[in-house]
Amino acid sequence: MMKNLLISLLALALLAGITVSCGQQGEPKTEKATLSDEDKAFIDLAGNYFEPIPDSVPNVDNPIFAEKIELGWMLFYDTRLSLNNSISCNTCHNMSTYGVDNNPVSVGFGGQTGSRNSPTVLNAALHFSQFWDGSAKDVEEQATGPVMNPVEMAMPHEDIAVARIATIPEYQAMFKIVFPDEVPAVTLKNIGKAIGAFERGLLTPGRFDDFLNGDGAALSEKEKKGLDKFISTGCIMCHTGPALGGQNFFKFGLVVEPYWEYTKSENHDEGLFGITGIESDKYKFKVPGLLNIARTYPYFHDGSVWDLKEANRIMAQTQLNKDLSEEDLDLITNWMQSLTGTIPEDALRLPILPAATNETPKPQMTL
Amino acid sequence: MMKNLLISLLALALLAGITVSCGQQGEPKTEKATLSDEDKAFIDLAGNYFEPIPDSVPNVDNPIFAEKIELGWMLFYDTRLSLNNSISCNTCHNMSTYGVDNNPVSVGFGGQTGSRNSPTVLNAALHFSQFWDGSAKDVEEQATGPVMNPVEMAMPHEDIAVARIATIPEYQAMFKIVFPDEVPAVTLKNIGKAIGAFERGLLTPGRFDDFLNGDGAALSEKEKKGLDKFISTGCIMCHTGPALGGQNFFKFGLVVEPYWEYTKSENHDEGLFGITGIESDKYKFKVPGLLNIARTYPYFHDGSVWDLKEANRIMAQTQLNKDLSEEDLDLITNWMQSLTGTIPEDALRLPILPAATNETPKPQMTL
Numbered sequence: 001m002m003k004n005l006l007i008s009l010l011a012l013a014l015l016a017g018i019t020v021s022c023g024q025q026g027e028p029k030t031e032k033a034t035l036s037d038e039d040k041a042f043i044d045l046a047g048n049y050f051e052p053i054p055d056s057v058p059n060v061d062n063p064i065f066a067e068k069i070e071l072g073w074m075l076f077y078d079t080r081l082s083l084n085n086s087i088s089c090n091t092c093h094n095m096s097t098y099g100v101d102n103n104p105v106s107v108g109f110g111g112q113t114g115s116r117n118s119p120t121v122l123n124a125a126l127h128f129s130q131f132w133d134g135s136a137k138d139v140e141e142q143a144t145g146p147v148m149n150p151v152e153m154a155m156p157h158e159d160i161a162v163a164r165i166a167t168i169p170e171y172q173a174m175f176k177i178v179f180p181d182e183v184p185a186v187t188l189k190n191i192g193k194a195i196g197a198f199e200r201g202l203l204t205p206g207r208f209d210d211f212l213n214g215d216g217a218a219l220s221e222k223e224k225k226g227l228d229k230f231i232s233t234g235c236i237m238c239h240t241g242p243a244l245g246g247q248n249f250f251k252f253g254l255v256v257e258p259y260w261e262y263t264k265s266e267n268h269d270e271g272l273f274g275i276t277g278i279e280s281d282k283y284k285f286k287v288p289g290l291l292n293i294a295r296t297y298p299y300f301h302d303g304s305v306w307d308l309k310e311a312n313r314i315m316a317q318t319q320l321n322k323d324l325s326e327e328d329l330d331l332i333t334n335w336m337q338s339l340t341g342t343i344p345e346d347a348l349r350l351p352i353l354p355a356a357t358n359e360t361p362k363p364q365m366t367l
Numbered sequence: 368m369m370k371n372l373l374i375s376l377l378a379l380a381l382l383a384g385i386t387v388s389c390g391q392q393g394e395p396k397t398e399k400a401t402l403s404d405e406d407k408a409f410i411d412l413a414g415n416y417f418e419p420i421p422d423s424v425p426n427v428d429n430p431i432f433a434e435k436i437e438l439g440w441m442l443f444y445d446t447r448l449s450l451n452n453s454i455s456c457n458t459c460h461n462m463s464t465y466g467v468d469n470n471p472v473s474v475g476f477g478g479q480t481g482s483r484n485s486p487t488v489l490n491a492a493l494h495f496s497q498f499w500d501g502s503a504k505d506v507e508e509q510a511t512g513p514v515m516n517p518v519e520m521a522m523p524h525e526d527i528a529v530a531r532i533a534t535i536p537e538y539q540a541m542f543k544i545v546f547p548d549e550v551p552a553v554t555l556k557n558i559g560k561a562i563g564a565f566e567r568g569l570l571t572p573g574r575f576d577d578f579l580n581g582d583g584a585a586l587s588e589k590e591k592k593g594l595d596k597f598i599s600t601g602c603i604m605c606h607t608g609p610a611l612g613g614q615n616f617f618k619f620g621l622v623v624e625p626y627w628e629y630t631k632s633e634n635h636d637e638g639l640f641g642i643t644g645i646e647s648d649k650y651k652f653k654v655p656g657l658l659n660i661a662r663t664y665p666y667f668h669d670g671s672v673w674d675l676k677e678a679n680r681i682m683a684q685t686q687l688n689k690d691l692s693e694e695d696l697d698l699i700t701n702w703m704q705s706l707t708g709t710i711p712e713d714a715l716r717l718p719i720l721p722a723a724t725n726e727t728p729k730p731q732m733t734l
Contacts, residue, residue: 077463086474091453096444096720103730107453111478113732295722307725343719350715353463355662358674363470365480 039216042224049236050244052209053291053341057125057200062140064197068178072198074171074351075191080164082153084109085363089143089195092152093121095347098295098340099202104303108146109154110366115267117303122343123291125200127246132285132301133272134249140196144188154367158188163361165191170354198347204292206341219338226335229328234320243289244339251284252301255321259283262314263304271301294337309333406583409591416603417611419576420658420708424492424567429507431564435545438538439565441718442558447531449520451476452730456510456562459519460488462715465662465707466569471670475513476521477733482634484670489710490658492567494613499652499668500639501616507563511555521734525555530728532558537721565714571659573708586705593702596695601687610656611706618651619668622688626650629681630671638668661704676700 035043058064075081076089092106093099099120106118116132121139124130130142146152147161155161165171166186175185178194210218219227230236239245249272253259260268272284285301298304299311309329316322316329324332402410425431442448443456459473460466466487473485483499488506491497497509513519514528522528532538533553542552545561577585586594597603606612616639620626627635639651652668665671666678676696683689683696691699 079461079464079468084474085470086458086468091458094446096717097446098719101446101453102723103452107451107732109478111476111732297723306729348717348719350463350717352465352710352715356469356664362673365474365478 035214035216042228043211043214043216045231046212046227049231049240050208050212051242052212053123053126053203053205053242055203057203059125059138059140059196059200062193062196064200067174068194068197069201071171071174071178072194072196073347074174074353075165075195076198077351078165078353080356080360081147081155081161081191082109083155083160083364083367087153089121089146092118092146095343098122098204098292098343099124100296102297104298106152108152109150112151114149114151115269116301117298119288120292120296121199122202122204122341123243123289124202124246125196126203126241126243127286127289128248129286133275134286135275138196139199140192142192143195143199144192147188147191150367156367160361161188161191162186163359164356167357167359167361168354169357201344202347204341204343206291207338209341211338219335222331223335223338226331226333227338229331230335233316233322233324233328233332235315235332238287238319239290243291245287245289248287249281249284250287250319251282252318253283254319256318257283259314259318262318263300263302265300265302265304267302269301290336290339292340294340308336312336402581402583409595410578410581410583412598413579413594416598416607417575417579418609419579420490420493420570420572420609422570424570426492426505426507426563426567429560429563431567434541435561435564436568438541438545439561439563440714440716441538441541441720442532442562443565444718445532445720447720447723447727448514448522448528448558449476450522450527450731450734454520456488456513459485459513462710465489465571465659465710466491467663469664471665473519475519476517479518481516481518482636483668484665486655487659487663488566489569489571489708490610490656491569491613492563493570493608493610494653494656495615496653500642501653502642505563506566507559509559510562510566511559514555514558517734523734527728528555528558529553530726531723534724534726534728535721536724568711569714571708571710573658574705576708578705586702589698590702590705593698593700594705596698597702600683600689600691600695600699602682602699605654605686606657610658612654612656615654616648616651617654617686618649619685620650621686623685624650626681626685629685630667630669632667632669632671634669636668657703657706659707661707675703679703 056064079085079088079091081088087108092101094101099122100118104117105113105115107113119132124142125139128134130136130139131145136142136145147155148158150156165175166184172186175190179185179190182190207218238248238250241247251257252271258268259265270282272281273279275281294308297308298306299308305311305314312329312332313324316324423431446452446455446458448455454475459468461468466489467485471484472480472482474480486499491509492506495501497503497506498512503509503512514522515525517523532542533551539553542557546552546557549557574585597606605615605617608614618624619638625635626632637649639648640646642648661675664675665673666675672678672681679696679699680691683691
């Protein structure tokens, strides 16, 4: 693996300018007595690009405590936040399938479909911004977006979403405890803060974290080869930090374009350009994180590719102008299995939701 | 309550001919040291019409064991049983809201809506048949109905539903353990059997069961008055047994018709007539169970009435030709809160579902 050291020094120099997580160190590593010199050197190398998932992801604007997490957990599973009372956050960010729905695009209000793939809510708080184009600054802001989106949960007005919750005495009491200084306590923004507090706990450490923390046996020899290939290929120029991504925008088709010739996408989504109108932002998307990537198919901003190996092939082609061998692609794809982590037990519990009242706005099936 | 004894003797005579649960006794009652004579007499009276929820509801054609329950639990939460990979059993029979979606009718494939209210899956196995018109004989048969219904999960062919599951190695292995003598093990019928095994455990004993089991203090004095009123009004002519219903068909508008003048239903659903074509079956529906009734709004076969007190008023009018006083309706409605039971902890856990493979049929968003 010595040749990687040279490549990695080069990559580090590149990374210094383009990622925010570069050079940050993870938790103190627990050195194992049996750790070989080779494993130690490799873990140290990996530590230059990756960090173990932290214990928490705080937000100074949204202090986290047990009652707020509980409230957010209930709201996350509550379909009343959708106009037709049939779609909850969990519908598209299904905890049973690693925070996604495994569809290219999600089915929303009245059977409508959006144009972008629902990213996983797991470890989303580690990202520097939310949505594929970064149009929400954090999970708190993101959480209210789909509620008001006409093709998703389709609330025609914020007041209806708020009334769905505020007319339920149990929710009123919880909001007063969680937001004691605010009148009214139930607002769309506070609904987002509570859901955000819940989502900040959706961290899924797994075998790769064990490896970064110094357990050389956490990855198989084949997986180590895959990680080595991932690093030496240059994937770590974008996929770094604790989420292996989510720290920057990059053009899809950075060196070879257009991307849709590879993905066969029918819709030529212009990404960040749609927000900024800046020509150089065309086809830029937030670099997706790779945690649980083997379970969050289909891939890319439009879910156009189902097979992880194929997605890896396209990435190497369009972003690095490299045609990887089948063997290399197999190695990288196999290593990515080690990124599948453990979903917190508490998040996999369904809440028993409080009953609506006669004052709660009724579901509406059409707009 | 002496006058009730006379009424109850009369009611018993009527019941003998028309219900299957009449005269059956519940579990041995645990007499409390503090039980008053009055409470004891009242519990004995109630025991003539009601039974505590049993520990299990076996089916000779579908032996229940842990692996089958686990498989059914996973399938219950798996959206892959719908063509668009977005609807699971739990979508309409949401465990967070007592096994219903709290909508008049459910939203299915492509935003379509059906014409009948989704009944709760909780305690459904106690019913003598399934669906509002009894068109499935048990929960095993019911479970596969929505999978193939074009306005629900919309599988155009049984083979697609089966392939969605059979192409997943983890499911294959589980089906082989659960149905060892069958080749192939994964069939739509066996999917229904596994889900049925899970649903047979969805029993929700609560305070009313404690009362029937001899705990006089399990109901408040006001609730006892409500129960007394429920019995003396004659509601027990239909709502009997462990599920307080689910044992027979009755015409909606038995003594005063048409029902839609009371419910304001736009669709004049003819109920059982649609299955049998027999004139006397017009407007007959399965008597709904009343367990968790305060949480399973809106009411009736079409979810046309949201308010439980209003539903009780309509029932007394159309089925018994009685105009109950506001006070009596309040008492009965208040007692019904004691029918809200405890959902099994295990059923409120979400499974982590196995990943699809490249062979798994992809979701289809249009028919």
